[in-house]
Amino acid sequence: MRQDRTLADGGFTVRAGRLRACALDLADYWTPYGSGPYHSGATKVAVLAAAVADGTTVLDHVYGKPDVLDMVALLRQAGVDVEEPAHGRLVIHGMPDLPTAPSAITLPADLIEVVTWCCASLLSPEGITIAGAGMDRALRALAPELHVLRTLGVPVRTGTDTLTVGPAALPLAPVDVVVSADGVFSDSQPFLTLLAGFAEGVSKIQDTVWTSRFGYTDQLAELGVKLDARDGSVGVHGPWSAAVPGRRLTAGDLRAAAVLLLAALHVPGVTHLSGMSHLARGYADLTGQLRRLGADITEA
Template sequence: MLNSPSAPAAARGTHPDGGRSGAPPDYWDVLGGPPVPRPVLTMGGFKHLLVPCLAAACLSDHPWHIGNAPRIEDRRVLSAVLRHLGAAVEDRGPRVTVDASGLSGTHIPAHWSAAVHGGIYLLPALLAARGEVTSGLHGGCAIGGGAQGSRPLSHVASVLERFGAVCEADAGGFRAKCGPGGLRGTWIDLAGYARTEPATGTPTGPHYSGATKTALLAAVTARGTTVLRNPYPKPDALELARLLGQAGAQIEISPGRITVEGLGGPLGGADITLPSDLMEVVTFIAWAVHLRREVELVVERPDLLKAGLASELALLSEMGVPLEWDGPRLRVRPAERLRAVRVLASSHHVYSDAGPLFALMLLGADAPSRLTDDVWGDRFGYADGLRGMGARLTRDGNDLLIRPGPLRPAAGPLVATDLRAAATLLLAALGTETPQRVHGVTHLARGYEDLPAKLAALGARIDIDPRTDAHNDTPNGTGEAS
C-alpha cells in the first residue's frame, strides 16, 4: 500500500458516495509514474449504447449478439436482471448474447434497479414485451432530481403514457400497464422533454436522452406509426434507432425527425458490434493533456466515434491539442501551448460527461476558461476536490470559471461523488507525482473497463483497497447483485 493519509471519518464504515452503512470503504491509492514510451491502449465498448441494446433484446424472439461489450457494472447487473426475468444470457469476454424468447418476468427488484442507471430502459421494453412492468427506484450517479438521490422516472412515465400505457412513478418505484391491445403509435415532440439552451436555442436537459430512447423502444413493437420530432441527436440514440432498424423495425431517420412503423409484434435477431466508448476516449485524451504525455488509442468504428465526438474534437483542436488519426488509431501528443476556450455542455454540443475532464485539462491553459453545463445541475462534484489541490475554480449556478494554474497534492484523501468526478480526480491525483488516496472509485466500475490495468500500462501505480469488492466479476463477488 502506498503511504498516504488515513481515510476521513466519513469514509470509515460507509461509502463516501453514500453507499450502505457498514460497507467496506472504496478507495485506490494512486501514484503517477514516469512516461512510458509510445503507449498503446485499446478502448472498451460504448456503455451508453450497450444498455439500451440489452433492453431492446427483450423485444425480440430471436437472439441478440452484442460484440465489443464493455465489462462494466451495468453489463453485470443487467445480465443478472435479464436472467431473473427468464431470458437466457451468455456473458463471456467481449460478447453478450441475449435470448429473450423465454422472457416471463415483469418485476425488476429494487436491489438491482438501484445499482445502475441503465435499468430504466428495461421499463419500456418489458412493458412492450409483457404488457406490464414494475421496479424499484433506479440508481447510478446521484446527479438527477429523483427521490432519495435516484434518477428521475417521471419523464419515462410521461412518454409511455403517450403510447397508451397507465403509469405511476413515485418514491416507491415505477409501475406501468398497457391499455387494451398493447402500445399504440403516437406523435411526440421530444423538445417537450427538454428546455431551450439559451445560447444556441437547441433543446437540452437531463430528460432529453432518456425520453428519446424510451420512445424508440416503445415504438418499434407498437401498433401503428410513431413520429418523433426533435429527437436527442447523440449516437447513443441515433445508433440505437439504426440498430432497431437492422433487427426488422421500419425506421426512417431524417434531420429533426424519426418515423417508426410499429411492427405490432416482436423484433428479429441482431448481431451488433458496439463502437468504442466515447467518454473513455475523452478520458485518456484528458490524461495525455493534463500529464503532458503521449498516448495512442485503438478504437472500434472510428467514423461513428468522430461523428459522436464532433463537438469535443473541435474544442480540442481549438485548444491546440495535437490529434492524429490513422484508421482506427488516434495518437494524442502534448500541446505546445494550451489555449483557453469556452465549453458548452449541452445535448447538441459537448457531452455533459466530458465537462469535468475539460475542466481538468483547462487548468493548464494560457488564460481563464469558462464551462457551462446545461444538462445536469449537479455535475460539479469534482470542483471541491480540485480546489483542495489548489485549483482556482469559481462556480456561479451552472457556470464554472477555470483559472489556470498547477495542482499540488491534496492535504487529505480525495472523495468523488459520481463517475466522471472520480475519473477527473483520479487523473488530477496522478498528475501530482505524489501518493494520493481517492475515495468513490466504485463509481468507475460503471463506466470503465479494466481501468487500473490501463493506467498501469501508462506507468501509474494503483493499489486497490483489498476490502472493496468493486472489481470482482459479479457486482458483489457472489454471482448476485447487491
C-alpha cells in the same frame, strides 16, 4: 387502450394491452436552454415504444447522438421501417408483432472512455494512441470534444480505427465551452474542466444538460486548481501551477473519480483518494491501464 399505472418503491410500472401510434415532440423534454437531462432517455423510450406500436409514429426533435442512432440501426435490422425525412425527425412504422429473429450490431468504442484517455494524454510525453473497433463512429460522435481539444492546443490525429492525442505543449489555450444535448457530452465536462486548468487564462464551461454537475470542483480546488463554479457553469483560472500534495479526497460519482485520479497523478507526492469504487461502473480497468503507462497507483 387500457392502461394500468402502479407507483411503488421509488419506481413505477405501466401496462398497456396495445400501444398506438402518435406524434410526439421531444422538445417537450428540453430545458429553456434547448437541452436537458431527460431528452436522451425520453427519445429512447419513444423510439422503442413506437417500434412496437400499432400505426405510424412521428417523433420530432429527437436526441441525435449515437446511442439513439445505433438503436435505430438495430431496429431496422429487425425489420422495423424507420424513416428520417428531416434532421431531428423520425417516422417509425410500428410492428406490434415485431419478429424476434436475432440481430447483431457492433457498438462503437465507449465515448467517455475515449475522452478520459484524451485527458490522460497530458500525462505522457509521447501522447496516447487509442484504438478500437468502431472508432470512426465514436470520433464522429465526439467531434465537438475534438474541436475543444484542438482549441486548447492539444494535437489530435485520427486514423481508420485510431485516435492519437498529444503530446501537448503547455500551457494550453483557454476555451469557452457550452455542454448541450447536440454538442459536447455532459459526461465530458469534468475532463474538459481539468484540461482547462492547464490553460493560460480564464476558461468557462457551461453545462446546459446537468446544470448542477460540479461537485468534483471542490475536490480539484483542494489540489490547487483555481475554479469558480456557479449557476450551471465553472470558471477555470489557469494555469494550474501550485499543485498541493498530501490531500485526502473523495469522489462522489463515476466521472469525479476518473478526473480526481488523473489530477492526482499530476500532483507531486502522495494523494489519497476514496470513492474509487465508482470507476467499476464505467471502466474495465482504468487503474491497471494507467499503471501499464507507468502511473504509481496503489489500491488499498
